[in-house]
Amino acid sequence: MSQDAVIATLRKRFGETGFTVEHSCEGAVLVVPRNKLRDFLKAMKEDEELGFDMLTDLFGVDRYDRKPRFEIVYFLNSIKNGGRVTVKTRIDGMESVDTASDIWRAAEWLEREVYDMFGIEFKNHPDLRRILLTDDFEGYPLRKDFPTEGPDFDKPFVVEFEEEREGIR
Amino acid sequence: MEDREYMTINMGPQHPSTHGVLRVICELEGERIVKAECVIGYLHTGMEKEAEYLTYHKALPMTDRMDYLSANNNNLAFSLSIEKILGVEIPPRGQYLRVILAELSRLASHLVWIGTHAMDLGAMTIFFYAFREREKILDLFEMMSGVRMMPSWICPGGLRGDMPDGFEDRLRQLLKELPKALDDIEGMLTNNPIWRERTMGIGVLTTEECFALGVSGPTIRATGFAWDIRKSNPYSGYEQFEFNIPIGKHGDVYDRYLVRMAEMRESLKILQQAIDGLPSGSINTSDLKVVPPPREAIDTSMESLIHWFKIHTEGFRPPVGEAYVPIESPKGELGFYFVSDGTNRPYRMHTRAPSFMNLQALEKMAVGRLIADMVALIGSIDIVLGEIDR
Numbered sequence: 001m002s003q004d005a006v007i008a009t010l011r012k013r014f015g016e017t018g019f020t021v022e023h024s025c026e027g028a029v030l031v032v033p034r035n036k037l038r039d040f041l042k043a044m045k046e047d048e049e050l051g052f053d054m055l056t057d058l059f060g061v062d063r064y065d066r067k068p069r070f071e072i073v074y075f076l077n078s079i080k081n082g083g084r085v086t087v088k089t090r091i092d093g094m095e096s097v098d099t100a101s102d103i104w105r106a107a108e109w110l111e112r113e114v115y116d117m118f119g120i121e122f123k124n125h126p127d128l129r130r131i132l133l134t135d136d137f138e139g140y141p142l143r144k145d146f147p148t149e150g151p152d153f154d155k156p157f158v159v160e161f162e163e164e165r166e167g168i169r
Numbered sequence: 170m171e172d173r174e175y176m177t178i179n180m181g182p183q184h185p186s187t188h189g190v191l192r193v194i195c196e197l198e199g200e201r202i203v204k205a206e207c208v209i210g211y212l213h214t215g216m217e218k219e220a221e222y223l224t225y226h227k228a229l230p231m232t233d234r235m236d237y238l239s240a241n242n243n244n245l246a247f248s249l250s251i252e253k254i255l256g257v258e259i260p261p262r263g264q265y266l267r268v269i270l271a272e273l274s275r276l277a278s279h280l281v282w283i284g285t286h287a288m289d290l291g292a293m294t295i296f297f298y299a300f301r302e303r304e305k306i307l308d309l310f311e312m313m314s315g316v317r318m319m320p321s322w323i324c325p326g327g328l329r330g331d332m333p334d335g336f337e338d339r340l341r342q343l344l345k346e347l348p349k350a351l352d353d354i355e356g357m358l359t360n361n362p363i364w365r366e367r368t369m370g371i372g373v374l375t376t377e378e379c380f381a382l383g384v385s386g387p388t389i390r391a392t393g394f395a396w397d398i399r400k401s402n403p404y405s406g407y408e409q410f411e412f413n414i415p416i417g418k419h420g421d422v423y424d425r426y427l428v429r430m431a432e433m434r435e436s437l438k439i440l441q442q443a444i445d446g447l448p449s450g451s452i453n454t455s456d457l458k459v460v461p462p463p464r465e466a467i468d469t470s471m472e473s474l475i476h477w478f479k480i481h482t483e484g485f486r487p488p489v490g491e492a493y494v495p496i497e498s499p500k501g502e503l504g505f506y507f508v509s510d511g512t513n514r515p516y517r518m519h520t521r522a523p524s525f526m527n528l529q530a531l532e533k534m535a536v537g538r539l540i541a542d543m544v545a546l547i548g549s550i551d552i553v554l555g556e557i558d559r
Contacts, residue, residue, distance in 0.1 A: 024491045025253055053380045056495075057521045061508055073506070075493070075521070079380065079396055086493075106383030109529050117217075132210035132558055141218055142517075148215075148222050 003028045006085055009049050014040065022088075029086045037089050038098040044076055044087070045103050052076040052085065055104035058111065060118040064144035068092045070120060074100070096121035117142035175203055178540065182211050186289040186544040189554030193531070193547075197540055205535040205543070207528060212558035220518040224484030225251055225325055228515065232505070233319035235520060236556040238281050241267075241274035241310075242498040244323040249404055250505045251325040253492040255485070257459055263327040263452040264406035269340070269443050270313075270323060271405070271496075272436045276347070277306040278499035278551075279433050283354060286426070286548035290367050295354055302350045305343050312336055325485075326460035327453030340444055344437055355430055368423040372534035372546045375420060382533065383526040386501025388550055391428045392420035398497040405496075409446075410439045422549040429551075459485050484513040493521070500524050500551055520559055524552040 007021060007028060018036060022029045032040045044052040056075040063069055074087040091097060099122040100107040111122045112131040119140035122128060130137065139146050147153060181192040190211035196204040216235065220228040232247045233240035245267055252259065259267070284299030307317040312333055314320035322329050358364045374382075379389040389396055395414040399407040415431030417424030453460040461480045462473035487509045495504040501523030508517040527550045534546050 025256070029491075055383055056502065057383075057504075057506070057519075059506070059519045061517045061519075079394075082401075084402075084495075104383065105381045106526060106529065109525065130210075132213040134210070141215060146218075148218055 003083065003085065006050060006083060009047070010040075010043075013043060013047070027084075027086070029088055031088045031090065034089050034091050034095060034097060038100075041074065041087070041100050041103055044085075049081075050078065051081050052078045054079055055100065055106045055110070056084070058100070058107055058114065060114045060120060060142065062118060062142060062144045068095075070118060072097060072114065072120065091120065093119075096123050098123050099125040101125055116140075119143070173198070180543065182208075187547055187554075188285060188552055191528075191547070191552070191554055191557075193543065195535075195540060195543065200539045200541070202535045202538055202540060202543065205532045207531055209528070209554070209557050212554050214559070216559045217518050217520065220515055222514065224513050225487075225515065226480070226484055228518065229324055230319065230321045232520075233321055234555055235522065235559055236278075236498060236500065236503070236524070236553045237318060238553055239271075239274040239278040239499045240319050240321070241270040241323055242278075242496060242503060244321055245271050245405065246494065246496045246498070246503045247505050248323055248325045249494040249496065250492045250507050251487060252454075253494055254487040254490045254507060254509050255325070255456070255459060256488075257326060257454040257456050259327055259405070259454055260451045261406065261448040262331075262450045263454075265443050265447050266328055266332060266452060267323050267405050268407065268410070269332075269440060270310075270320075270328075272439050272443070273306050273309060275436050275499045276433055277303050279429050279436075280306070282429065282499075282548075282551045283426075286545075286551075287358065287364075289544045289548045290364065292357065292361075292364065295357060298350060298354055298357075302347060305346070309336065309339055309343065312339065324460075326456065331452050337444060337447075340440070344441055344444070347437055348434070351430065351433055358426070359430075365423065367542075367545055368426060368549070369421060370419070371422045371538060371542050372549055373419060373421045374530060374534060378530070378533060379420075382530045384501070384530050385526065386497070386499070386523055386551075387425055387428045387432060388501065388527055388530070390414065391417035391424040393418050398495050398502055402495060404494060410442050412436075412438050422545050425549045486511060486513050495521070498523055500553065500556070501527060520556070522556040522559065524550075524554075524556045528552050528557055 019030050019032045022031055044050055054077040056077045058074050061071040063071060068090040070091050072089050076085045099111060101111060111125055114120050115128055116130045116133055117140055139151055175196040175198055178195045178197055181187040182190040192208040194206045195202050216231045229247055232243040236243050280299040280303040284296040287295035310320050311317045314322040374392055376392040376394045379392055393416050395416050397414045400414060412435040415428050417428050457476055461477050466473035467477055489509055489511045491508050493504050493506040495502050503523050504521040506519040507515050510516040535543055
């Protein structure tokens with residue numbers, strides 16, 4: 001199924017205002033507003049004609065100088081009908097997105113990674129915790145305002161023994 | 170029933186069969202697993218963040234350290250995505266050499282997998298047999314690039330150099346020897362009652378479950394679904410080679426073993442075709458803004474010297490755009506997503522790591538099985554933690 005056919009089918013279902021199409025060298029990118037995202041993704045999977053049965057990838061991009069600031073990108077793959085489609089949604093820092101983990105279970109860890117790296121929350125996610133970083137890590141490293149050297153790179157590194165901290169020694 | 174207490178056993182992070190630093194918290198009822206939670210991130214080094222501060226050429230060697238068992242495939246995926254943004258074409262000889270390196274990497278990766286997987290299940294001999302063969306492949310990499318595991322030889326715009334004298338003979342020699350070695354390994358395992366007992370009917374995944382969990386590579390092919398990106402979205406000239414997609418039937422650990430072993434033989438077929446039909450000509454794109462000029466040219470031409478310096482200090486500037494090219498790595502679908510903002514550094518680099526997605530299926534496979542099967546399950550999905558944690 002070609003990308004044009006996918007777009008035509010989706011136009012029938014969601015109308016002219018449901019999503020916009022942008023072009024990059026990746027092909028067509030479907031940009032969906034945040035509040036319609038869940039219905040859109042559900043339709044992508046459940047529609048017989050479309051049948052996007054695999055969520056290949058899900059990740060965030062921090063467009064620091066733009067408004068809205070964050071992009072969440074979904075790579076959908078219709079293995080049975082053939083064809084890949086990129087779906088995007090744009091959100092501001094404080095907004096949360098509906099989870100896709102009940103549509104494709106693969107989203108469970110991927111959304112945790114986005115939360116871990118960008119601090120974007122997913123509503124109704126079954127287990128939204130940090131995945132790659134430790135639970136007590138402060139900040140969201142893949143945001144553009146997070147320094148690569150780490151947040152404490154300009155502070156001296158002091159070794160403190162547990163006993164000293166607790167006043168035993 | 171609800172307030173039953175389960176025994177918690179902590180596997181890893183330092184456990185020899187977790188193939189790196191993976192921690193699995195297993196909750197057991199007797200010997201049965203009721204819950205298996207994976208804890209990852211012990212190897213997280215922030216490569217995606219780091220890449221945003223490096224030029225494309227300098228970000229490339231980091232990709233070798235992701236899936237360190239098949240570094241060439243990572244380099245290939247990385248290069249293909251940038252080339253898509255740049256819009257450059259690689260000449261046929263370059264494409265063939267890339268295929269040769271990628272398939273040798275696949276063989277090396279699968280040999281490590283069978284060696285360690287069999288060792289986890291108690292068959293020590295296989296490890297030595299497999300590593301002896303892998304050594305020969307690494308020798309070939311060393312011949313080509315001087316580096317055994319992390320060549321970074323495939324780079325945006327082509328390759329860093331052509332194959333050296335004697336490489337072809339060594340490769341042909343290897344193609345003669347390897348089938349025999351694979352026969353030896355298969356002879357020890359395929360009909361081995363202990364091996365069959367420990368792998369058959371264990372960790373069954375259906376095709377639908379694989380779709381839902383985003384599982385790719387040999388793991389989905391073992392369920393009987395022939396999906397190989399080399400066939401479905403050919404890249405780097407794979408459409409010119411004749412090979413089959415081996416598939417399994419039951420989707421268990423044993424079928425994954427059969428699929429990977431058959432895949433190695435297909436790789437040998439591809440290598441044979443590639444070395445026989447290797448075209449002559451240039452290996453790099455003609456775009457001198459992307460690849461440095463040949464070394465000889467620097468001595469005679471000022472412009473070449475300037476280009477040389479420009480590329481090695483400043484890099485190249487792809488146009489604004491986004492690209493993702495999936496490839497079939499030994500573990501599954503691998504790809505790098507680049508956002509370019511027109512500068513010489515990626516604005517965002519995201520890795521679609523097959524091991525990350527495949528590991529997510531571990532709990533699904535493990536629940537209800539015995540704790541002793543856990544080792545077989547982790548081995549069967551062939552994970553590399555460097556790629557999961559990035």
